[in-house]
Amino acid sequence: MTAFRTLDNDDISVVISELLVATADACDPLLDGSVNEVLKALRERLGLDVVFVSEIVDGRRVFRFVDSNGRTPTLRPGDSNPVEESFCQRVVDGRLPGLIHDAMQLPPGTDVPPLPFRVGAHLSTPIVLSGGRTYGTLCCFSSASNDGLRDKDLATLKLCAQLVARKLETAAALGLEEPPADWSLEPMARYDSKVWALP
Template sequence: MNPLHDTGYTPDAFEVRISELLVATPEQGDALISGAVPQVLRQLREHLKMDVIFVSEFCDGRRVFRRVDTAADARVINEGESAPLEQSFCQRVVDGRLPELVHDVAALPTAGELPATPFPVGAHLSTPVVLNDGRIYGTLCCFSFAPNPTLRERDLHKLRMSARLTAKRIDDQRARDAERVMANWSIDDGAPQRRR
């Protein structure tokens, strides 16, 4: 039984396509560099009419941009760049200080408390990427330079669904990496030893 149908929710063609891309068995290599994730990010950004979309990872108090897709004239963030996590919208979404869906950042009552950005942020969608052990990997975020009053809860659902499926790919890749490491170890006389 499909739990989405139990709640009266029926995925649209876009959501089905995203699911197919992200659930497909990933090729070898980094789960976030695989062919499906950049394609999903681009399709999601275009569908939501946003200027920038990215997957970030939280590492040692920083937010690292792992995958980024932008409109042609919106290259304001590059893959591999990082910034202090506490000075990010991402951290505020994760800890509940900022909603996941914002139509107009400047209209928020707390807009003056938000970190300054070197580019305008109008509409903003963000959701955590949560791994199967409960740890937060980072976030899946997108924003437009101008406000967007047409965004709906269903758009946020699409972002959340993509974040869950992105987390699954990361979990699957980490499991394969762990299996490869374990395959190189053997137990001899009670102490693990690396196979030569």
């Protein structure tokens, strides 16, 4: 669904809201399709290099979905590292803000983990399940700084995180232990969108 790439940030927020409504009861339990396209479109609209969904498992951050511009460090689904070596854990527990214009310009003494590559702009939000458990994080980042990022961009990322949480809970309710390599998030029921239409 490359149509998402023609949308502006406000329209992407509308699409995410519509997917939250449309997939509340009738949805594909696997995780891909529309949400992948929305995440990719959001990354492109924000001018960032990478977007990913991570799960925190036994002290590790496991990448479950990754989309990048191909010019950044290679992150692949299934890769993992200690969660304490990540921005993700620091955002979850409040040591770092969800919106960072340039990580290299954070005040001295800020708890930033050592990284094998440069991180400039960074947007991150926890993926919180309905019972209150934090599954992991939804993050976007780039090697360059980005002063154009706004609180509304973080708000849009938070909407995406709600959508991912809903799909994870649907999968769990159907007895799927973890998302397969090819996530599927296409709504099964058709609905009329004010912004886009399913094929």
